Amino acid sequence: MNRVATCAAAVLVFAAVAMPCNGQTQTAPAADRPAVAYSTAGVLYLATESGRVVRKIEPELPIGDFAISPDLRTVVFTVPHPGESGGLFVILDVASGAMEPMKPDPYFNDDSVADLAQFYSDPEFSPDGKRVVFATHAYGEGNELQLSGPLAFLNVETREVSILGSTVASDGLPFGYMRDPHWSPDGKQILGTMEGHSFVTDAGGEKLTEVMIPDSELIQSADSYGMYAIGWLGAGCVLYQAGEQPELDPARIFRLSTQEASSAAAMLRLPEASLRGLRGLSGRLRVRSDPAGYRVEGPGINWLTGGDREITFAHLLPQRDAGAAVPADCR
DSSP states (O other): OOHHHHHHHHHHHTTTSOEEEOSSOOOOOSSSSOOEEEEETTEEEEEOTTOOEEEEEOOSSOOOSEEEOTTSOEEEEEOOOTTSSOBOEEEEETTTOOEEEOOOOTTTOOTTOSSOOOEEEEEEEOTTSSEEEEEEESOSSSOTTTTOBOEEEEETTTOOEEEOGGGBOTTSSBSSBEEEEEEOTTSSEEEEEETTEEEEEETTSSOEEEOOOOTTTOOOSTTOOOEEEEEEETTTEEEEEESSOTTTSBOEEEETTTTEEEEHHHHHTOOGGGGBTEEEEETTEEEEEETTEEEEEETTEEEEOOSOGGGOEEEEOOOTTGGGGSOGGGO
């Protein structure tokens, strides 16, 4: 058994702690600060670049899908429910352990009606930590038509919940099943995915435009997911995948200024294999889908979170040197 396979097996045995696996020559982390946040078995872990856990957050309720504020003081999460898309959001104060449920959204829910379901998913904090953008759903399970819903905001200070206006059509209905919203680094735009397409909207909710990748890439067959927006590369470029196999297709880059698409591997000067199944990129680090969890990679770094993929989530934390990895025409 090779070194990486041996380490992967070890992670599966000790799934509660990330086990670093060095695919290349081992190097010391740039700083002893959290670079990755991941939840597995209901517990949230903060780890350094090398995978060493520096903080463990274990509230009374198990943590599934989550977002953590830039100052690491607040977590917004759902309790994991395999087979369902999202759930009620809980706001956790990390220092005190205090938790409170988020107020119902004003689109699907009304404060006067107690028995309406609340299904929320894909939360992400704004760069300044003042707001959380997230997806709202009509139901917890079903097809994309049944799951249609707009994006919404949580004001962290006031706890007010509001709908992002540009994600609702003029007839008052959502444009579709909106998922995976991502703030641009400057906090002025939001990128999202909608039923095999991707879009960009201003954070004020005034205008929504589709990310128009070449028709030859937008495959819509029975087994295709069309286009999946991974996130931002600077404020000027969108990272995405398009094809038949989301876990295997390599990442590509779309320049908003020129409306041109190109290989992420060529632009970032990385092997294409290291950009297959990409789910996040920050500074020198990237996180990829793996059958046994999520794999974190970087210069000399290769480790696996481990855990049941249905109730395991991983996010890269913003890095101070993120600008160094962004091509000039994407900034």
